[in-house]
Amino acid sequence: MKTLIALFMCMMFPLTAFAGSPTPDCCPPDYDQTVLDSYRELKVQSSVYQSLPPLGKGIRLGIYQAQADYGPGASLKNMDRLEKIAQIAKTQGIQLLAFPELYVTGYTLSPDEAKKVAEFSSGTSITRARKIGAKLKMAMLVPYAEKVKTKDGLLYFDSIALINEKGELVTSYKKTHLYGQQERDNWSFGSEPPPVFEVFGFPVGVLNCYENEFPELSRILALNGAKLIVGPTAADGYYRLPNGKRSAVPYPDISTVMLPAYAYANNVFFAYANRVGYEKRGDDEWLYRGNSLIIGPHADIIVAADHRQDTLLITDCIPEYYGMTHPAPKYNYLKDRRPELYGPLTAPKANLPGGWTYPTFKKGKEIGRQQ
Numbered sequence: 001m002k003t004l005i006a007l008f009m010c011m012m013f014p015l016t017a018f019a020g021s022p023t024p025d026c027c028p029p030d031y032d033q034t035v036l037d038s039y040r041e042l043k044v045q046s047s048v049y050q051s052l053p054p055l056g057k058g059i060r061l062g063i064y065q066a067q068a069d070y071g072p073g074a075s076l077k078n079m080d081r082l083e084k085i086a087q088i089a090k091t092q093g094i095q096l097l098a099f100p101e102l103y104v105t106g107y108t109l110s111p112d113e114a115k116k117v118a119e120f121s122s123g124t125s126i127t128r129a130r131k132i133g134a135k136l137k138m139a140m141l142v143p144y145a146e147k148v149k150t151k152d153g154l155l156y157f158d159s160i161a162l163i164n165e166k167g168e169l170v171t172s173y174k175k176t177h178l179y180g181q182q183e184r185d186n187w188s189f190g191s192e193p194p195p196v197f198e199v200f201g202f203p204v205g206v207l208n209c210y211e212n213e214f215p216e217l218s219r220i221l222a223l224n225g226a227k228l229i230v231g232p233t234a235a236d237g238y239y240r241l242p243n244g245k246r247s248a249v250p251y252p253d254i255s256t257v258m259l260p261a262y263a264y265a266n267n268v269f270f271a272y273a274n275r276v277g278y279e280k281r282g283d284d285e286w287l288y289r290g291n292s293l294i295i296g297p298h299a300d301i302i303v304a305a306d307h308r309q310d311t312l313l314i315t316d317c318i319p320e321y322y323g324m325t326h327p328a329p330k331y332n333y334l335k336d337r338r339p340e341l342y343g344p345l346t347a348p349k350a351n352l353p354g355g356w357t358y359p360t361f362k363k364g365k366e367i368g369r370q371q
């Protein structure tokens with residue numbers, strides 16, 4: 001009887017079952033409903049002081065690691081959950097709440113689906129998020145699929161709405177570094193550099209998924225005054241192809257390798273907000289890493305989420321509570337740069353074996369990319 005029940009549960013819940021170890025290629029593990037439900041039970045992990053950070057000196061940050069809905073009707077369901085999570089965040093004193101990449105719509109979209117679910121920045125979802133932010137006096141980073149009217153027609157972007165504590169849309173940041181062919185098929189390239197915006201007088205920089213992996217971008221944000229960098233993402237552990245096989249090489253887990261180094265090199269807090277669980281499009285299936293975390297300026301991991309659990313991470317980010325990273329206080333990485341030597345960083349051609357000429361960009365598309 002137990003075997004029959006287990007088989008039934010495997011058939012009924014093929015996309016939401018999780019396991020702490022790799023699952024066989026044939027199917028997900030056959031956990032019962034109690035276990036499945038437990039992964040959606042919100043877990044809260046925090047590292048906060050007795051009182052909120054002093055105004056302008058820091059920020060209480062919340063990161064929501066979510067198994068968001070996907071497919072038809074996902075945007076409304078995810079916005080309903082955004083409102084519930086924001087209300088919970090308010091009880092925790094969170095001042096800035098961030099969600100994973102393409103939280104509103106889901107990540108695994110086809111080009112036609114991307115166009116169908118994309119909204120203007122003045123559309124239903126971001127307008128609702130702004131109202132929630134204004135009511136709760138809470139800033140939010142809300143990743144969504146954005147459409148924009150241009151003289152060349154509609155363009156579509158993988159965007160993040162930066163909403164301040166007054167409910168104002170500071171900007172809608174359009175992802176500038178797209179990853180892989182799927183993103184290039186779905187989205188146009190953004191043309192504006194990553195922004196720094198103030199939340200309760202505290203400077204916060206924003207990156208989007210793949211962009212977290214480029215040291216140039218976090219350095220630019222730090223040079224522009226950011227004391228905290230937040231990077232929503234959709235990093236998977238694997239995806240399964242229609243033939244049933246998993247991808248041979250998982251997406252690299254940068255969370256505990258690259259990001260602590262970038263936090264240390266730029267003397268900033270760094271937060272990574274990933275998705276968790278499964279998502280499916282047709283016969284393709286993704287399992288997200290769920291490796292969300294918040295890192296201190298000394299490369300210390302302050303809080304980190306379980307890789308299977310819906311989680312709200314909370315940290316007080318107060319730079320002055322950290323000492324200098326070097327014994328000579330007048331000298332550090334930002335001050336000791338030699339910009340006149342860094343021409344190759346922006347040269348149109350890389351000095352690599354065989355040479356490499358970088359593409360240019362027009363109307364949101366790459367021109368002249370070498371394969």
